[in-house]
Amino acid sequence: MKTLVFVSLVGLFLHDTTAVMHSLKLFLTASSEVTNFPEFVAVGMVDDIQIGHYDSNIKRVELKQDWVKKITEDEADYWERLNQRAVDHQQLFKGNLDIFKQRFNQTGGVHIYQWMVGCEWDDETGDVNGYNQHGYDGEDFIVLDLKTWTWVAAQQQAVFTKQKWDKDKRLLEENKNYFTDECPDWLKKFVNYGRSSLMRTVSLLQKTPSSRVTCHATGFYPKRAMMFWRKDGEELHEDVDNGEILPNHDGSFQISADLQLPSDDWGKYDCVFQLSGVKEDIVTKLDKREIKTNYGKTSMRIVTFSFFQTLQIVKVFRKRV
Template structure:
């Protein structure tokens, strides 16, 4: 079964905003015969933070951030309205999924249609931008060119659909108005509602890690917020692209994020290398020099079985104390048994000397 991931072009739009750029993105996924997964899911993201959610099981749009409840200040029935829209898209995507399957001469089996649209707004320059695109079974399918306002087919099976949608001028005009105006208006409201959260910045703890002396050096940053961040290695001030493996931004249990980047061990002067962490909204980078003395590891050389003397003393002391405790306990039990026996014998003697009257 194909993994439920957004198509490759969608990934290009995540984590690329600056401190001044804001985005409102919607992701829709319709699927067939996927076990333990709703047939339709809709997710709304404000500055890459999930703001709302709907699926075909719950049949209800709901906020995912406390500040999204403020939207009812401007539109009291907002969540009912969002639910109605989601139900409409659910029905629409059921039809489009069947249409795409016919284009590929498919019937049953696991199939997935994904749709993403967004608008972006620079709160300093006022510039706006937008995107809209479709994916099918994990591959790019159709994308809207906002310069020519025509659809671009990524696969041969999408050509007929492209031609049909290009001829629908009314729909294209609606998309133009929505992506450049209506969507931006909503984005500005959401940013205002969640400003304290969306503009929050927490700096990370950055560490250099290494499993063994011959393995790659990992630069690891954790505890930062928001998730719009970058990490890379430099040599002599120039970003390295070879011998570097960049990891994805991952969530922590407390709502913060972490990221790492691995560097192949350099053969030349280590002092030429440093790790750079950049966080959206923070002007200064966090730069960590590659220094052997700063690398953390739990590696123990198998050829050097020497254990720190303190550890040896602690282990021996613990064993001695345990032995003494066992010996003491045995002596105590022995004395107790002797006392109990003596007590029983004394009782028997007393009964013989002072028999009860019959």
């Protein structure tokens, strides 16, 4: 577990949107004698976006995205319970860190205990995968094998924990329920809400009358989208410069594609924006009246959707090592 600290391991964006992996993850970290760093930190993430943060200094769950904060209006009771759960796990992790020190015959110094738990869901194939990994001082300690539902001890010091957790039938049922039902169900809800909530804006931009025309989409989620130019219904590859997907400050994304000014009928050209999971494409005709420029007025085409009306961070299992 070399890279557990606040790292979201998400699938790469593919031009072909037929294989799209979404993730819901929680990272928990307890540390000792780390200067200017909280003793306990919890971070919740949907895909590669941090949505929530808790640490032993602030002692409150803080939402990190504007489109997530509105959930507190309808789910105030849930957030109170979530805050209490975070406080409970702060104490639990502090105790676990002491146990780790005893197992490794350590007394003082800098030490870190980490836990990553969550799931992934392919919204095209329906395949679901999960992970439940514990690490200590940058090394794997124990990992749950979701095929056999048994624990794998990565170090000798973890053998006792493996034997203890393998015999815990209640823990086994909690894990099965979480990874087969609860986590995937919530992840699907998040993704579906995301597809129908943020405002997506598609517009045509041009700096000067002789410069390329840029098709620009912003405010969309998730980070699985594609944009391209067409001529007479056929995708163009020449005279087109496709940009990368870039993040916005609110956790949404943007993308653009530049087109060299055509010498023939502009009516033959259009820009297509596709968002994973959304059946209808957004098609924008190349029309001079629709271009936003530095030398004239224009209109902007706006398409509106709804985002997370509900939020749930991964339910964690209160077990000592």
